[in-house]
Amino acid sequence: MLPEPAHPQGHGHAHHPALAHHFDNLAQQGEASTLGMWVFLVTEVLFFGGLFLVYLVYRSKYPEAFIAGSHELDVLLGGINTAVLITSSLTMALAVHAAQTGHRRTLIWLLIATMVLGAAFLGIKSVEYYHKFEEHHIPGPGFVFEKEYFANVQLFFSLYFLMTGLHALHMIIGLGIMTWMLVWSWRGIVTAEYYSPIEISGLYWHFVDIVWIFLFPLLYLLGRHG
């Protein structure tokens, strides 16, 4: 799990155990990690971007059906979830700060807070999914809706489940990463010198928050007026 030590035992000069031999120092290694994480996030931007594109195409084709579908979503629960996720981004940012300044105890508590908020988000989301199931708003043979929009509103709900489902999957992976970081922080592998794992885990967490920042208005707030 821990990167290979820079040099075998008894090499003669001391290095930080986390420093890989092809880097000059931990700062350079950290910069490379951040860049690598960002390159991964570019692929994620285009991955979610494809779904946003499909949403835009069908929304411009069937605006009334999309508004009708959007009205069925719960703005209150969606809004609470937005606040929960933004708060989790704050605790994550503060966790990076605690790691940088070497406050191990604070770091551990902030990681736990981030995970609790992430789990709360998923809990609220599953309540919303359950309501949709009860209302027969799952696209497919059992789908029930006003006759006027019946065919096209299924496109809206398909995109709703696909986009929020993929986002929820990212949240679940994020909780896995946070568990990993919690163990590393607990064991004292993360230090003020070697905080890069917390930093790049934070980049992932904030990215997932940004996806929701766009999903919330596009899915829940569409055509609320009138």
Added chain:
Amino acid sequence: MSEHIVPTRVYYTIFAILMLCTGITVGVAFIDLGPLNTIAALGIAVFKAVLVVLFFMHVKYSTRLTWAVVVGSVFWLGIMLALTMGDYLTRGWRTYG
């Protein structure tokens, strides 16, 4: 990664702005502004995303190479959205004769 340690005060300020913007975006959605509703919703979302990227994700304090990668992702997303929508939205403009 930069050696720069962002003061926690910055994080709390950004958090407050993000929460305020969430409230505004919900409030504006219930007022009928015509096509401006979508523009307002997306404008606020972009503003929130930029704040998260610059401050929570430390891009403001990152190397120029990181900047290039971040701007590149938005640029390529823009190409994908603009060219595809440029096709779909102009299909009705066909002229006859």
